[in-house]
Amino acid sequence: MALQAGIAAVTAWLLSHELTGNPSPVFAPLAAVGTLAVSVGQRVPRIVELVVGVALGVLVGDALLSFIGIGPWQLGLVVVMSILAAFALSSRAAVVIQTASTAVLITTLSPQAPNVEFSRFVDALLGGGVALATAILLPVNPLRVVRRAAGPALRTLVEQLTETAAALCERDIERAIRARDRLRGNQEELRVLREAVAGAREVTRLSPLSWRHRHGVLSHYARTAEPLERAMSNSGTMIRRAVTAIEDKEPVPPAMINAVLALAGTVRTLRDEFAARREPHDARAKALQAVQHAGAAYGDDIGFSGTVVLAQIRTTASDLLVASGLSQAEANRQVRCAFGRLPDPSQQARRSGPTGKGADHPRLTPGASAGRL
Incomplete structure (x- = not known):
């Protein structure tokens, strides 16, 4: 520049x-x-x-x-x-x-x-x-511009979802409130991402040197901007209800915590797969795991706010599936099919290896710290 x-x-x-x-x-x-x-x-x-x-x-x-x-x-x-x-x-x-x-x-x-x-x-x-x-x-690299802009928005969502899971695990209402307020303050990060996507499109449209970027990763990011904004909005609603659930001393089953962690893992994996120019299959699988955990938690003893948290997890997972490249109709269909269907633990153990390393979403224990990108 x-x-x-x-x-x-x-x-x-x-x-x-x-x-x-x-x-x-x-x-x-x-x-x-x-x-x-x-x-x-x-x-x-x-x-x-x-x-x-x-x-x-x-x-x-x-x-x-x-x-x-x-x-x-x-x-x-x-x-x-x-x-x-x-x-x-x-x-x-x-x-x-x-x-x-x-x-x-x-x-x-x-x-x-x-x-x-x-x-x-x-x-x-x-x-x-x-x-x-x-x-x-002398065009700037459009992918570098978009990645630089997408990083803060995606990192904020991962961090605050992870913080929310920790707050639910520890029933730490102050931690949940901080996560809620931080996610509320991300409008500038979303604005930067939208402008970066628009700018990348302008560069790839006008500059022959950047025409090769018209498709592939750039198109992924272009599709991601709007559903990612919806995912952040729905996550904000979910975190607000999590605050209320803690405040009202509602039951918080482990599956609910794992569902929130799975959403954080979905965003992290989505970012990594886009950066690696891979089709985001793993991110989609993690989004559906979040829905499966939410379905399992729905069968437990939960309160009104807990029900809203699970509903927002489903909606956010659908948004992230759309961000991964699925149509809205297909994302909704997969979410409906996955709700309540947890994977076989023995199959997960075989994939993870005998030591259990690589488990997708271990439950947070008291004192666990928020993950970082």
Whole structure:
């Protein structure tokens, strides 16, 4: 990103200097860096906003100055009218800012710098065009961008599900409340993930060097964003009911704890399989294990909040199955079939080996710490 910005700034300065004869071009490199600095995936709209904002600022500034002249109060009036005109056309902040700043330049510099309107237009086009060309010719690795963005969101979900399982095991209401509050505060992480996916799509659409990433892992991440957001929302509801279950001293059967741990393992495995470019078969199996444990817990003596916890485990598992690439209908079908059907322990033991290593979801014991990615 830093290299992209440096090359774009130099290129925009040189083009503006050579094409317009501007001895000290400022706006062209600013426009180039500003376009690259916005969220990846928004660069083409950013160029449009630059040009629209400049055009509107020139139009309003020239129209008013021809009637009211130049002076301090005229400057204030031009800025107010420019902003109102920009809001009437678009509520996007970038358009409003460009309109107002261009109007200020027209009002203050026109008497000393003729043709500033033309220079501003050309610089906006040059800067935006250079930024777009730089993004195409020197693209960032879209997979690296998405993985970097997905990491915090997935890690947060794994950690708070594991913390919730520990809180249920130990009946530690403060630990459960911390997990609930931490998961509530993940909106910024989800926003970053959504923007990263949109940016990766933009890069793979525009840059021939990144066309090879259009399918495979990137498509997995693109499909993951929305169901992952739903999984986090449903997990948040589940954790809130877990807090209530602890507070009301409801029974917490071991199968319920194992179901929550299985959800955490599902998210962790989903991330690892995507990173390894493998079809997420193991993640799907773990999601269904969570449902099986939830079904087993449903047959035990549980309270009202415990019932809600199990229902949210089912819903979250369905979301994670969709994130793995299944259709919603197929995910729901598999969840319905798996509910209450625990695997044969002897088969699990044979898969794990004689020492029992590799067991998927051992029950937490008091004092167990939250797992880390």
